[in-house]
Amino acid sequence: MSRVKDHVPVLLMGGLLIVYGLIVQTGILLPMMKYLQTHKSMDLQMTLTLIVGGIAIAGALVNSVKEPGNSIIDRFFLQPLGGIVLILVMAMAIRWYLEPLVEIMSEALQPLLGFGIYKVLNLNYVVLGILAGVLLTNTWGIPKFAEAGVKCARFVLKMGVIMLGARYSFAELAKLGVYSVWLVGFFVLGTVFLVLWLGNLFKQPKSMTGVLSAGMGVCGVSATVAVAPVVKAKSAEMAYTIGTILSFGIICMFVFPTIGHMAGMNPVQFGAWAGTGILNSAQVAAAALAFNAVDIKTLKVAEIFNITRVLFLPIIVLVLATWFGKESGHKLSFKSVVIDKFPIFILGFLLLFGMSSAGMFSPPSHYKGKYIDVSYNDRTQVTNEEWVTLSKAMAAGEFSALTPEQLAAVKNLIEQRQIAGNYAERNDKKAFDKVGRARMTELEGVLAAAKAKELTLSSDVKGAIKHAIKQVHKKSKTIVTLTDFMIWFFAFGLIGLGMQITKKAITQAGGWPIVMGVIAGITKAALSFFVVLWLVKDVVLN
Amino acid sequence: MSDEKEKKVIIETGDAGKGTSELAEGANTDELEERALSVFSSERNEDITALVFCLITTFFVLLFTKWMV
Numbered sequence: 001m002s003r004v005k006d007h008v009p010v011l012l013m014g015g016l017l018i019v020y021g022l023i024v025q026t027g028i029l030l031p032m033m034k035y036l037q038t039h040k041s042m043d044l045q046m047t048l049t050l051i052v053g054g055i056a057i058a059g060a061l062v063n064s065v066k067e068p069g070n071s072i073i074d075r076f077f078l079q080p081l082g083g084i085v086l087i088l089v090m091a092m093a094i095r096w097y098l099e100p101l102v103e104i105m106s107e108a109l110q111p112l113l114g115f116g117i118y119k120v121l122n123l124n125y126v127v128l129g130i131l132a133g134v135l136l137t138n139t140w141g142i143p144k145f146a147e148a149g150v151k152c153a154r155f156v157l158k159m160g161v162i163m164l165g166a167r168y169s170f171a172e173l174a175k176l177g178v179y180s181v182w183l184v185g186f187f188v189l190g191t192v193f194l195v196l197w198l199g200n201l202f203k204q205p206k207s208m209t210g211v212l213s214a215g216m217g218v219c220g221v222s223a224t225v226a227v228a229p230v231v232k233a234k235s236a237e238m239a240y241t242i243g244t245i246l247s248f249g250i251i252c253m254f255v256f257p258t259i260g261h262m263a264g265m266n267p268v269q270f271g272a273w274a275g276t277g278i279l280n281s282a283q284v285a286a287a288a289l290a291f292n293a294v295d296i297k298t299l300k301v302a303e304i305f306n307i308t309r310v311l312f313l314p315i316i317v318l319v320l321a322t323w324f325g326k327e328s329g330h331k332l333s334f335k336s337v338v339i340d341k342f343p344i345f346i347l348g349f350l351l352l353f354g355m356s357s358a359g360m361f362s363p364p365s366h367y368k369g370k371y372i373d374v375s376y377n378d379r380t381q382v383t384n385e386e387w388v389t390l391s392k393a394m395a396a397g398e399f400s401a402l403t404p405e406q407l408a409a410v411k412n413l414i415e416q417r418q419i420a421g422n423y424a425e426r427n428d429k430k431a432f433d434k435v436g437r438a439r440m441t442e443l444e445g446v447l448a449a450a451k452a453k454e455l456t457l458s459s460d461v462k463g464a465i466k467h468a469i470k471q472v473h474k475k476s477k478t479i480v481t482l483t484d485f486m487i488w489f490f491a492f493g494l495i496g497l498g499m500q501i502t503k504k505a506i507t508q509a510g511g512w513p514i515v516m517g518v519i520a521g522i523t524k525a526a527l528s529f530f531v532v533l534w535l536v537k538d539v540v541l542n
Numbered sequence: 543m544s545d546e547k548e549k550k551v552i553i554e555t556g557d558a559g560k561g562t563s564e565l566a567e568g569a570n571t572d573e574l575e576e577r578a579l580s581v582f583s584s585e586r587n588e589d590i591t592a593l594v595f596c597l598i599t600t601f602f603v604l605l606f607t608k609w610m611v
Binding site: 148150153154158159344345351352360361481500 | 579580581582585586588589590591592593595596597599600603604606607608611
């Protein structure tokens with residue numbers, strides 16, 4: 001009887017999940033889901049809750065009647081079941097309710113603050129998951145029935161890291177300007193080695209130094225999550241690193257545009273500096289827009305540098321895996337460093353990165369599954385109504401304030417009914433793509449100028465141009481699905497890791513990560529400032 | 543004498559590792575702490591299992607979103 005009592009919480013959670021799944025099935029929750037913008041996941045919500053609920057009840061019933069054993073099923077399923085279900089319930093609550101609510105509240109506060117808290121503080125499922133875990137463990141504590149399940153967190157996080165490899169492609173890196181690759185490569189590797197040296201200087205644990213170096217060098221939160229298992233970072237060290245990166249990024253987001261204006265940087269120079277010096281993608285975009293909301297070039301250049309930095313992640317993972325193996329190993333032979341100590345799961349990450357680069361999931365030149373396709377396709381065209389709107393606006397002279405290039409792009413959109421290259425060049429894919437992409441950039445410039453009130457366009461015309469741009473931005477279904485798996489693996493892993501962060505663990509890490517992060521961040525920002533001023537003129541986009 | 547030989551150290555493994563654990567002083571505490579926080583007995587097993595699960599997932603995702611579409 002006492003054994004049944006132990007499993008009551010799991011039975012309850014399973015029952016509640018099934019009830020929730022059935023309620024979703026009736027469609028009663030649809031208005032609320034539409035408000036939260038989670039209605040697209042309605043089928044997933046129903047399926048996932050019914051399956052997890054069913055497994056939870058079945059597992060809890062087996063646990064209630066069966067003596068605990070040491071078989072594989074006992075160790076990996078029956079014993080950790082309570083914790084797995086608890087973390088999954090928390091992950092569902094965060095993905096379907098907390099994260100959308102934070103986003104809505106952030107949008108409501110945007111006019112008051114001038115920026116979106118959700119994007120700037122990176123309050124997505126990653127940070128919310130860790131915070132939820134930390135909150136639970138430091139208030140009520142981890143319930144007894146869930147203790148064993150929390151131990152699955154690191155394993156599931158590793159699965160997320162493997163899946164992360166699918167989102168990057170070497171072809172995208174090769175396509176970027178040689179200039180930006182060299183510049184960013186120098187600063188990424190420079191920052192990584194600077195943090196590793198600082199860690200040695202301040203006698204910090206290798207795991208802390210390793211995870212902070214990736215976070216400060218590459219792309220903030222995702223780099224931290226990817227490298228943490230490689231250098232065996234403790235949960236508190238990960239939390240410290242993410243906290244350091246985000247707070248440093250917020251300061252940079254406000255300071256960079258002011259310094260850029262004071263130094264008289266041009267849009268290309270500022271874009272290059274922000275993309276190199278600021279770590280979080282959303283913060284890079286916010287700084288670029290704060291510097292210059294009209295000239296689309298600033299944001300474009302910043303994005304190019306930001307993407308280049310992010311694409312260095314696989315290289316940095318390799319570098320740090322080798323460094324950590326070398327640092328913790330006694331022998332320094334190639335075998336002991338690269339073969340014995342090299343984390344096997346990173347081979348999975350590299351395998352998926354290779355498959356993605358080879359074009360197995362989407363055209364190779366994608367970035368996070370998104371790619372631009374300006375080839376002729378009925379589905380890429382604007383609607384008949386939109387075409388009529390644009391034609392009428394052209395006849396009425398609504399586009400007279402546009403630059404000659406922008407005007408040519410709009411005329412061509414009306415002529416071809418979609419963003420595309422020149423019809424005569426349709427067999428030369430490279431030339432066709434280049435012209436098509438240039439036209440898309442000009443149309444983006446039209447929208448930016450309209451947004452900055454430099455020209456007046458009716459909302460129908462803006463809507464038609466926006467739709468034409470959206471039509472050539474394609475998404476790979478395979479990478480979107482793999483990313484969904486990655487998100488769930490990360491959400492599960494990070495909630496579990498959050499549960500391992502006790503107040504004591506935070507105190508033990510001390511304030512050194514912040515000191516090291518600030519030194520490395522300021523050095524990188526200052527050095528890249530001078531290098532960009534000295535080297536970058538207007539050549540990046542070419 | 544034997545007390546000296548078997549000096550213990552306490553490591554913090556959080557609630558997930560059931561609070562603290564007492565270990566021999568010479569033990570590799572980092573390794574033990576990591577295992578205390580995992581359901582797998584070795585890192586190799588953990589990594590290989592994660593890799594196999596992911597490859598199976600990728601195969602099915604490719605099957606349903608690319609090859610069979």
